[in-house]
Amino acid sequence: MPERIDADVCVVGAGYAGLTSARRLSQNGKSVVVLEARDRVGGRIWTQHLSDGSPVDRGGAWLGPKHDAIFALAHEVGVSTYKTWVKGAHLLVEGDRTRRYTGLIPKISPLAIATLALAQAKIDRLSKQVPLDAPWTAKRAAEWDARSVAWWLERSGIRTTIARDLFEMAVRGLFTGDLNDTSFLHLLFLVRGHGSINTLFSIKGGSQENMVDGGAGSIAQRVAGDLGDAVRLNAPVRSITQHDDHVVVEAGDVVVSARHAVVSVPPALAGDIEFDPVLPADRVALYRAAIAGPESKTLVVYDEPFWRADGFSGQTSQPGSAAEVTLDASPASGSPGVIASFTFGPVATRFDALDPTERRRAVLAALTARLGPRAASPTEFVETAWWSEEWTRGCSMAHFPPGILTRYGPLLREPFGRVHWAGTETSTTSHGSIDGAVRSGERTAAEILDRT
Numbered sequence: 537m538p539e540r541i542d543a544d545v546c547v548v549g550a551g552y553a554g555l556t557s558a559r560r561l562s563q564n565g566k567s568v569v570v571l572e573a574r575d576r577v578g579g580r581i582w583t584q585h586l587s588d589g590s591p592v593d594r595g596g597a598w599l600g601p602k603h604d605a606i607f608a609l610a611h612e613v614g615v616s617t618y619k620t621w622v623k624g625a626h627l628l629v630e631g632d633r634t635r636r637y638t639g640l641i642p643k644i645s646p647l648a649i650a651t652l653a654l655a656q657a658k659i660d661r662l663s664k665q666v667p668l669d670a671p672w673t674a675k676r677a678a679e680w681d682a683r684s685v686a687w688w689l690e691r692s693g694i695r696t697t698i699a700r701d702l703f704e705m706a707v708r709g710l711f712t713g714d715l716n717d718t719s720f721l722h723l724l725f726l727v728r729g730h731g732s733i734n735t736l737f738s739i740k741g742g743s744q745e746n747m748v749d750g751g752a753g754s755i756a757q758r759v760a761g762d763l764g765d766a767v768r769l770n771a772p773v774r775s776i777t778q779h780d781d782h783v784v785v786e787a788g789d790v791v792v793s794a795r796h797a798v799v800s801v802p803p804a805l806a807g808d809i810e811f812d813p814v815l816p817a818d819r820v821a822l823y824r825a826a827i828a829g830p831e832s833k834t835l836v837v838y839d840e841p842f843w844r845a846d847g848f849s850g851q852t853s854q855p856g857s858a859a860e861v862t863l864d865a866s867p868a869s870g871s872p873g874v875i876a877s878f879t880f881g882p883v884a885t886r887f888d889a890l891d892p893t894e895r896r897r898a899v900l901a902a903l904t905a906r907l908g909p910r911a912a913s914p915t916e917f918v919e920t921a922w923w924s925e926e927w928t929r930g931c932s933m934a935h936f937p938p939g940i941l942t943r944y945g946p947l948l949r950e951p952f953g954r955v956h957w958a959g960t961e962t963s964t965t966s967h968g969s970i971d972g973a974v975r976s977g978e979r980t981a982a983e984i985l986d987r988t
């Protein structure tokens with residue numbers, strides 16, 4: 537017989553959205569149960585401890601200076617942050633040529649830089665015409681949602697191949713999918729939710745400025761610790777049945793009867809839950825379309841961050857390579873040295889098709905060419921293929937193909953009876969990020985508190 541639990545609210549998913557929702561509801565006197573499919577909390581945030589105990593983040597890791605909600609949560613539970621290492625020269629590789637630079641802009645031709653700046657300014661300008669709470673109501677929403685990001689990039693006027701490749705890779709890194717499948721309206725909405733496209737790309741003053749001491753997962757651990765027995769792991773929710781005054785949420789060995797439910801799983805996974813009454817067709821269409829793309833995040837660990845002493849920041853890029861972007865992701869103590877290496881979208885798919893030995897060889901060859909021979913001998917090599925993670929299936933957030941936001945976007949946050957929707961994909965400010973997930977949790981908690 538399954539265990540039966542009564543609660544005011546049942547939260548599905550213990551990522552940052554679900555945990556925050558549960559925390560705020562519990563702080564306001566509601567009894568909660570959080571059902572999590574995995575054997576750990578944190579969802580797309582996954583801190584692993586290396587053999588020497590040092591924390592590394594296999595998933596989300598960086599926080600921007602305006603990510604107030606996650607900073608507030610970290611502060612509440614006593615977790616601190618530190619600045620990402622940026623001192624030294626960054627490297628941009630194009631074929632046989634490696635350019636060293638500091639600051640945001642690589643040393644490519646003045647014409648390329650000017651056209652890049654123009655394209656970015658145009659995206660920023662258009663994004664300001666997108667209402668944050670309802671991008672589908674923008675005056676030009678239909679036109680922008682009919683176009684893909686790839687379509688716009690082809691017409692962006694950016695000169696020189698390396699500048700175009702660099703910009704394409706950076707935008708592909710935001711969505712991790714194929715930019716032919718990503719609505720231009722979604723890009724404008726994302727930029728609007730973060731203030732500017734440079735904010736999304738940048739370390740200093742941007743989305744990659746801060747890391748979490750102890751790993752990004754340490755905040756989730758503390759929040760879950762405070763919730764205690766209310767968090768049930770290994771409890772994949774299979775069905776949600778709504779009645780006049782309550783919902784019944786089934787997760788194998790546990791059945792929760794609650795006044796309301798908060799579903800905080802990635803949109804593509806929401807469609808796998810059996811709803812009674814069934815989800816309306818438009819909502820099903822939204823979730824089927826909201827796919828997340830492939831991305832590989834590989835953590836390459838060394839005894840020390842040797843590149844710092846050699847005058848390198850660890851920030852390197854080579855569009856299309858086995859290490860398209862790298863960043864210094866060493867712990868606050870500076871030991872061990874950790875390089876986080878990424879590939880995105882179709883490049884990640886190609887990279888994943890290699891066998892693990894070839895992948896390792898390709899990443900280490902790229903790092904050695906950029907940072908010198910010491911890069912060839914890491915002490916640990918941690919890969920995560922997020923698109924094959926059963927309870928995530930894609931990185932780092934769902935992207936909406938053309939035509940979806942204008943047709944189904946209003947459903948993203950609209951409750952379905954007693955079911956409320958959290959998750960970074962439902963957020964406006966900081967859309968797609970950890971901060972967005974936290975904000976969505978706070979919004980759903982407020983929605984339920986308003987109704988009761």
Ligand SMILES: Cc1cc2nc3c(=O)[nH]c(=O)nc-3n(C[C@H](O)[C@H](O)[C@H](O)COP(=O)(O)OP(=O)(O)OC[C@H]3O[C@@H](n4cnc5c(N)ncnc54)[C@H](O)[C@@H]3O)c2cc1C
Nearest residue numbers: 549551552553573579580596597598773932959960969970
């Ligand atoms: C590789 C990678 C790098 C990233 N880098 C950054 C970064 O540096 N900075 C940043 O701000 N953001 C980053 N992100 C994005 C960020 O991690 C996400 O926006 C955020 O963690 C999403 O939180 P969430 O709670 O909305 O969803 P999730 O974290 O996906 O939480 C959903 C939870 O629901 C659970 N679940 C799913 N189905 C069920 C079910 N049927 N029953 C019960 N539980 C279920 C899942 O196991 C999961 O725990 C990155 C993501 C990835 C993958």
